[in-house]
Amino acid sequence: MRVHFIAIGGSAMHNLAIALHQKGYQVTGSDDTIFEPSKSRLDRHGLLPNEFGWFPEKITKDLDAIILGMHAKEDNAELLRAQELQLTIYSYPEFLYEQSKNKTRVVIGGSHGKTTITSMILHVLHYHEKEVDYMVGAQLEGFDTMVHLTEENDFIVLEGDEYLSSPIDRRPKFHLYQPNIALVSGIAWDHINVFPTFDNYVDQFRIFMNSIVNGGALVYNEEDEEVKRLAETTENPIRKFPYSTPGYSVEDGETLLFTPEGEMPIEVFGAHNLSNLAGAKWICQHMGIDEDDFYEAIASFKGASKRLEKIAENSTSVAYKDFAHSPSKVSATTKAVKDQYHNRTVIACLELHTYSSLNAEFLKEYKGALDAADEAVVFYSPKAVKIKQLEEVSADQIEEAFSREDLIIYTNPEEFQHYLKNKDFSNTALVLMSSGNYGGLNFDEIKEWF
Structure with missing residues (x-):
C-alpha cells in the first residue's frame, strides 16, 4: 500500500509514518519544517523528505491514501492536488480507525491524565508480554515508537485526544474511534480557541461516551462531577465501571499504595497519578490482566515522558x-x-x-x-x-x-x-x-x- 503524509513531521504523524513503514507500507511525506526528534527519527528510517516544502507533483493517482496532518492548511498545494485527483484523504484518527476496525478498540479520554493512563496500561501489558497495537502521546521506556500497528493483534489501545482531526475535518479526534472499551479521567475546560464555552467543551465528552459501541464498557472517574454526571445520564446501552483514588501514604518522599496484600512502594506520586492508576487497573482487568499481576507490573512504572x-x-x-x-x-x-x-x-x-x-x-x-x-x-x-x-x-x-x-x-x-x-x-x-x-x-x- 502506498501512503503519502501531508505534514509528516508532527509528533503523532511521524510516529504513524514509521509504524506503517515497519508494517511494510510504501511511505512518503512532505512538510515545510521538521524539528527534532522527528527529524532524526524519520531520517533513521529513510522517511525524511529530501527538501522542505509542499510539492504537488508528489501527489499521483497511484497513491492508495493521503494522511493529512493538523499542521497543514486548507489551501495546502498537495491537499488541493489530492482533492483534484479524488484520492482517498484520511485524517490521522480516521486512518487509525481504518487500521483497527476488526480489533477491540480501547480508547482513553479526558482533559488530563490520558497520556499517563495509556502509558500505565501499555507498561503493564509490556511487562506481561501481552502484544497489542497502540497509539500514545509520549515516548515510553521500552517502546521504540509511539504508534504500533499489526495485522494480528486483537487489541489496540488509543489515547483519545479531544482536539480537531484535520484542517478539513473539524471533529474531535476521539469521536472517530468508536471504542469497545473507553475511559474518561476528568473534564476541565481546554482548547478555548476551538471550544469557546465550557458547555460546548463538555458536550464533546457526551458525544464520546455515546460513540462507545453497544454493549461496550465505560470506565470513569466518579470523583469528577462532570464525568460522573455524563456517565450516569448517558442512554447508550453500555456497562459502566466507576473508579476513585485508592488509599496511599507518603513516607520520607516515597509513596506507598494500599493494596489487598498490604502497602506497596511505587515510583509515581500525587493524588492525580494514583487516580490514573485506578483507572488503568480497571482497563487492564478488561483486557485480561488480573489485579495481582497489575500491581506487580505497575510497581516499576516510572511515568510517561514529560509527565512529572x-x-x-x-x-x-x-x-x-x-x-x-x-x-x-x-x-x-x-x-x-x-x-x-x-x-x-x-x-x-x-x-x-x-x-x-x-x-x-x-x-x-x-x-x-x-x-x-x-x-x-x-x-x-x-x-x-x-x-x-x-x-x-x-x-x-x-x-x-x-x-x-x-x-x-x-x-x-x-x-x-x-x-x-x-x-x-x-x-x-x-x-x-x-x-x-x-x-x-x-x-x-x-x-x-x-
Whole structure:
C-alpha cells in the first residue's frame, strides 16, 4: 500500500509514518519544517523528505491514501492536488480507525491524565508480554515508537485526544474511534480557541461516551462531577465501571499504595497519578490482566515522558519537568510535588505557552493553581502573544489571575535562566511546567545546577 503524509513531521504523524513503514507500507511525506526528534527519527528510517516544502507533483493517482496532518492548511498545494485527483484523504484518527476496525478498540479520554493512563496500561501489558497495537502521546521506556500497528493483534489501545482531526475535518479526534472499551479521567475546560464555552467543551465528552459501541464498557472517574454526571445520564446501552483514588501514604518522599496484600512502594506520586492508576487497573482487568499481576507490573512504572519526569537529583534536592499547562493540570502537579516533598521548599515554574493560557479572558481559570508552591514563577513571551494574534497580556493581569501577590513574573528568557542558574536549590523540589521550553531553556543543563 502506498501512503503519502501531508505534514509528516508532527509528533503523532511521524510516529504513524514509521509504524506503517515497519508494517511494510510504501511511505512518503512532505512538510515545510521538521524539528527534532522527528527529524532524526524519520531520517533513521529513510522517511525524511529530501527538501522542505509542499510539492504537488508528489501527489499521483497511484497513491492508495493521503494522511493529512493538523499542521497543514486548507489551501495546502498537495491537499488541493489530492482533492483534484479524488484520492482517498484520511485524517490521522480516521486512518487509525481504518487500521483497527476488526480489533477491540480501547480508547482513553479526558482533559488530563490520558497520556499517563495509556502509558500505565501499555507498561503493564509490556511487562506481561501481552502484544497489542497502540497509539500514545509520549515516548515510553521500552517502546521504540509511539504508534504500533499489526495485522494480528486483537487489541489496540488509543489515547483519545479531544482536539480537531484535520484542517478539513473539524471533529474531535476521539469521536472517530468508536471504542469497545473507553475511559474518561476528568473534564476541565481546554482548547478555548476551538471550544469557546465550557458547555460546548463538555458536550464533546457526551458525544464520546455515546460513540462507545453497544454493549461496550465505560470506565470513569466518579470523583469528577462532570464525568460522573455524563456517565450516569448517558442512554447508550453500555456497562459502566466507576473508579476513585485508592488509599496511599507518603513516607520520607516515597509513596506507598494500599493494596489487598498490604502497602506497596511505587515510583509515581500525587493524588492525580494514583487516580490514573485506578483507572488503568480497571482497563487492564478488561483486557485480561488480573489485579495481582497489575500491581506487580505497575510497581516499576516510572511515568510517561514529560509527565512529572525527574531530570535532576542530589541528596537534598530534586527537579522535575512536566507537560502541565492547563489550570487543572498545573494545580494537580504543584500539589503532588508539595505532598511528596512537604519538608522541602517547592519552587513551581509555569510557562504560559498555549493559545488558551495566553488568552486574557481564560487567565482567570488559573486562580490558585500555584498556591501549593512555596515559591511560584510564571514565564511568558509577549512575542508569543503577538504571534498568536492575541490581546496583549500584562504582568499585572497575570498576578491578579493567579491571585498571588508574591508571584514572580518573567518575560525575558535570559532573565528567567539567570534566576534559575543563581538559585540555591538546597532542600528544594523544583518543578518546571510547560509545553514549550521557556524561550530556549536547555533542560539538560539543569543537572549541573544540582
